[in-house]
Amino acid sequence: MVGMNVLWIFAHPEQRSLSGALRDEGLRALREAGHEYRLSDLYAMRWNPVVDGADFRHDADERLIVGAASRRAYDAGTLSEDIRAEQEKIAWADALVVQFPLWWYGMPAILKGWFDRVFVKGFAYGIIGPDGRTLRYGDGKLAGKRAMVVLTAGAPEATMGPRGVNGELGDLLFPLHHGTFWYSGMSVLPPYVVYGADRVPAEAYETHAAALRKRLAALPTEEPIPFRRQNGGDYDERLVLRPDVLPGRTGLSVHYTHPRTPAAEGVQDTQTAVSG
Amino acid sequence: MVGMNVLWIFAHPEQRSLSGALRDEGLRALREAGHEYRLSDLYAMRWNPVVDGADFRHDADERLIVGAASRRAYDAGTLSEDIRAEQEKIAWADALVVQFPLWWYGMPAILKGWFDRVFVKGFAYGIIGPDGRTLRYGDGKLAGKRAMVVLTAGAPEATMGPRGVNGELGDLLFPLHHGTFWYSGMSVLPPYVVYGADRVPAEAYETHAAALRKRLAALPTEEPIPFRRQNGGDYDERLVLRPDVLPGRTGLSVHYTHPRTPAAEGVQDTQTAVSG
Numbered sequence: 001m002v003g004m005n006v007l008w009i010f011a012h013p014e015q016r017s018l019s020g021a022l023r024d025e026g027l028r029a030l031r032e033a034g035h036e037y038r039l040s041d042l043y044a045m046r047w048n049p050v051v052d053g054a055d056f057r058h059d060a061d062e063r064l065i066v067g068a069a070s071r072r073a074y075d076a077g078t079l080s081e082d083i084r085a086e087q088e089k090i091a092w093a094d095a096l097v098v099q100f101p102l103w104w105y106g107m108p109a110i111l112k113g114w115f116d117r118v119f120v121k122g123f124a125y126g127i128i129g130p131d132g133r134t135l136r137y138g139d140g141k142l143a144g145k146r147a148m149v150v151l152t153a154g155a156p157e158a159t160m161g162p163r164g165v166n167g168e169l170g171d172l173l174f175p176l177h178h179g180t181f182w183y184s185g186m187s188v189l190p191p192y193v194v195y196g197a198d199r200v201p202a203e204a205y206e207t208h209a210a211a212l213r214k215r216l217a218a219l220p221t222e223e224p225i226p227f228r229r230q231n232g233g234d235y236d237e238r239l240v241l242r243p244d245v246l247p248g249r250t251g252l253s254v255h256y257t258h259p260r261t262p263a264a265e266g267v268q269d270t271q272t273a274v275s276g
Numbered sequence: 277m278v279g280m281n282v283l284w285i286f287a288h289p290e291q292r293s294l295s296g297a298l299r300d301e302g303l304r305a306l307r308e309a310g311h312e313y314r315l316s317d318l319y320a321m322r323w324n325p326v327v328d329g330a331d332f333r334h335d336a337d338e339r340l341i342v343g344a345a346s347r348r349a350y351d352a353g354t355l356s357e358d359i360r361a362e363q364e365k366i367a368w369a370d371a372l373v374v375q376f377p378l379w380w381y382g383m384p385a386i387l388k389g390w391f392d393r394v395f396v397k398g399f400a401y402g403i404i405g406p407d408g409r410t411l412r413y414g415d416g417k418l419a420g421k422r423a424m425v426v427l428t429a430g431a432p433e434a435t436m437g438p439r440g441v442n443g444e445l446g447d448l449l450f451p452l453h454h455g456t457f458w459y460s461g462m463s464v465l466p467p468y469v470v471y472g473a474d475r476v477p478a479e480a481y482e483t484h485a486a487a488l489r490k491r492l493a494a495l496p497t498e499e500p501i502p503f504r505r506q507n508g509g510d511y512d513e514r515l516v517l518r519p520d521v522l523p524g525r526t527g528l529s530v531h532y533t534h535p536r537t538p539a540a541e542g543v544q545d546t547q548t549a550v551s552g
Binding site for chain 2 (some may be wrong): 176
């Protein structure tokens with residue numbers, strides 16, 4: 001297997017954390033496996049997460065329409081320099097690893113604003129194919145790349161399982177996995193997760209680290225989450241699932257071509273390794 | 277009906293937008309109905325959405341553990357002043373209206389970081405009840421307050437329906453509705469939504485405005501989304517839904533005490549009014 005180019009996005013405010021240790025562990029594993037990596041450490045970079053007119057050199061006297069302004073600036077190469085630098089890293093990368101602590105069941109703002117600002121129209125969405133159809137959900141400029149979340153969550157695993165009070169992790173991550181990565185064309189690997197992350201005893205660290213190394217070793221080959229392609233025939237012209245596909249069923253799981261199981265998401269695997 | 281205190285959170289970068297017009301419309305309606313309001317216009321305030329040690333006057337030589345540091349600073353009254361000002365507005369409010377454009381199927385970073393920074397441990401979570409159980413999902417310091425999302429979404433309604441390619445809106449908003457508002461004790465009203473918001477013709481504006489006024493008129497009385505209470509008997513001691521509750525079912529809808537329908541979410545209503 002030839003080496004991959006990996007962009008690692010890190011969004012934790014403390015380097016001396018479990019997250020920081022796992023990041024170093026992960027980067028070392030990538031290097032030892034013959035991959036190249038680049039790191040965007042958002043706190044260390046003092047990343048600005050707030051979309052505004054300055055991103056697009058927008059004239060403040062004109063009404064700002066974000067989609068249109070970002071498209072124009074992207075096409076003209078006039079997006080602000082910090083955004084262009086991240087887009088160049090993504091263009092270089094074969095895979096993105098996106099690491100964060102789960103805050104209020106989503107990404108920390110500094111990371112959400114990395115997507116808000118970097119994934120502009122023309123780069124990550126708004127791409128029209130040769131047949132006139134919009135290329136999204138499995139197609140688009142970022143197709144061919146892989147993406148994987150590395151997550152630390154305070155909650156115990158059972159509370160984020162299929163019937164856990166917090167909602168199933170795969171559903172909570174759907175806006176990122178499906179609505180962002182897959183939307184822009186990327187294949188999405190099951191997340192690596194440390195549950196109960198604020199109560200990990202020191203002696204458990206090596207087990208978590210080993211599980212992460214195992215997942216990263218499979219980065220080039222692991223089976224992605226089986227999301228449906230928008231233009232694959234399952235959705236009608238209004239982009240609603242055709243009546244003959246899983247008739248009568250609703251819920252986010254209808255957007256998978258085959259049923260999700262905890263094992264299919266790799267969560268169970270990771271946790272087994274961690275507990276073992 | 278006696279007047280309510282309403283805190284309106286606004287997270288759009290452009291005042292001269294559909295969002296800005298609807299906000300002004302909404303605030304006017306609240307005043308005319310005899311309510312008091314306060315506005316947190318996050319872009320106008322140049323709100324800082326990034327959690328870091330400065331929020332807690334944290335010693336940079338010490339390892340930062342966000343939950344512990346925020347709890348200490350909250351209890352000591354030493355949270356940074358911008359955070360305390362928002363907490364005081366929330367304490368004053370009977371209802372929160374949270375208005376934003378849907379970006380990557382979630383909140384703009386400036387708004388996500390309002391929750392990240394303001395909803396600290398001790399204020400919005402980490403509250404232990406007299407019987408030793410943690411008060412969350414329907415109980416907690418913010419219980420008794422109501423919260424409602426006012427949303428503009430670029431996508432057409434069908435694509436965010438029960439089988440639409442983007443995933444059902446109620447599921448996409450679950451991390452905010454259930455994981456944030458309800459988690460901290462607030463009752464959650466169905467969202468007000470304008471779909472296809474970047475293609476609203478001028479002549480449709482008054483219909484959207486009327487639908488918003490109608491929803492705000494019902495702010496004190498409307499039936500909240502029927503999420504299950506954590507301590508209401510439906511979850512076991514691991515916080516997993518008991519086997520006899522909707523046996524064998526999974527998906528986010530299991531966390532509702534009765535089935536969701538588009539009408540129960542009010543989305544259909546709004547859209548009907550909008551199209552009419």
